[in-house]
Amino acid sequence: MYEASREFVNRSLYLLAEVGDVIALNYPRNQLKRTVDLALKNKESRVILVKLAYSTSLIGKSEREELKGLSSTLKVNSFIVAERKxxxxxxxxxxxxYEGSKVISVETLINSLEGDLPVIYEDRDNFKVKVNGEKLRQKRELKGYSLGTMARLAKVSRKAIYDYERGSIKPTLDVAERLINELGEDIVASIDIFDPSEEILSGSKPSHGTDFDDQMEVEMVRRLRGLMLDVCHARRAPLDICLSGSNLRALVTISHGGEKPKDFNDKVTNMLRMAKSIKGEGFVVVEPSLRELAKExxxxxxxxxxxxxxxxxxxxxxxxxxxHNWKARNRKDNTGSDNSK
Structure with missing residues (x-):
């Protein structure tokens, strides 16, 4: 399976580079132990983080938790792109x-880059279809169907139809097929995999990454959270800490001592590349005694x-x-309020 995974990764990188802007992240060097393999931009420069694997069974829980943590903290969607689940x-x-991680095929990703977005998704043990609730209601009323009639045709309850139209639940695949047969395919809505606010992709429990490596990381995270920033720790990526909040988005690589200069430089280079891809900032933090490392x-x-x-x-x-406070005060000024008191 490891050889199949290597071939899958190489083929996927080649195919994705044909249709999108691939920012390869080559740290750590062992691809199977890496949390994220690339950042990928579409034509609108919207970015997602991608982990490549022939099968999801090749990706450990630690890597999945880190990927979810990076995604939720940086407000960037992430996917495992695989051949098999x-x-x-x-x-x-x-x-x-897959246990809270979103998984798609490379063909699905390529199609999405070309504008053909998916509409079906897995939710627990069911496959569901994203529908436009308002469009569903309009088409139902245009047909002259009551909630009861539509429920009977779709073989569900009146409440289910009501909830589909409100958007509080989504129909299973078989129910969606019956709705489409009656109302047409334009009730179906696309799942925008590049949109961080996409409701279908935001249901998993956020992660804070993996355990800390040393006291410096513990202290850094404590103080960053004291600044009301969201923080995530990573071990298997070219960064150690990522943070967001107050319109900030940043990646931090920490020198733990003992790293070979070339290896650490490779890590930092990949971190800065990733930071640029997500329109964030990249930083390196070292012990005072390692200040000379900066010259390397x-x-x-x-x-x-x-x-x-x-x-x-x-x-x-x-x-x-x-x-932010100045803008808020300025907005009040523009309403004619007296702020001179």
Whole structure:
């Protein structure tokens, strides 16, 4: 299976590069132990994070939790792109669920890049179809069907039809087929895999990544959360910490000591590449005694000690907060309110 996975990864990278902007992330070097293999942009420069594997069974729980953590913290959708979910071959045009991780085939991803988005998704033990509730109601009323008549034709309850139209639930595949037969295919809605607010993709429980490696990470996360920022820790990606909030989005690579300069430079290079792809910032944090390490890096101006980094981020948060407060006051001024008191 490992050889099949290597072939699948190489083929997928080639095919995706033909239709999208692929930002390859090659750290760690062992692809099977890597949380994320690439960031992928569509024509509108919207980005997703991708983990490639022939089968989902090749991806450990730690890698999946990290990928979910990066996704939820950075507000960027993430997918496992695979040939199989366990022993089952993936069907194109379907978004699968694997213990909270979203899984699609490479063909589904290619089609999505070309504008042909999926409409079917797995929800627990059922496959469902995303429908446009308002369109469903309009078509039902245009046909002159009451809720009861539509329920009878679809072989569901009146409440189910009511809930489909409100968007609170989605029909299973067999029910959707009956609705489409009566009302037409335009009641179906696409699942926008590039949209972080897509309701179908936001149902899984968020993750905070994996356990910390050392006390510096513990202290950094504690202080960043004290600034009301969302934070996630990673071990199997080119970053150690990611954070977001106050219109900030940043990746941080930490020197734990003992790394070979070339290996650490590779890690930082991949981190900065990933940060740029998600329109975020990238930083390196080192112990004061390792300040000389900055000279070995391509962008030494991005290197901070922990204290310098917290001060820097704290300043950015304060700056963003002051800007937000100024805009709020300005909006009040424009309403004619007296703010001179």
């Amino acid at each position: 366990g022993d089952i071959k993936l069907v194109d045009g379907v978004v699968y669920d 890096l391509n962008e030494p101006e991005k290197v901070f000690t922990l204290e310098e980094f917290i001060d820097f981020i704290g300043g950015k948060v304060a700056e963003k907060t002051d800007s």
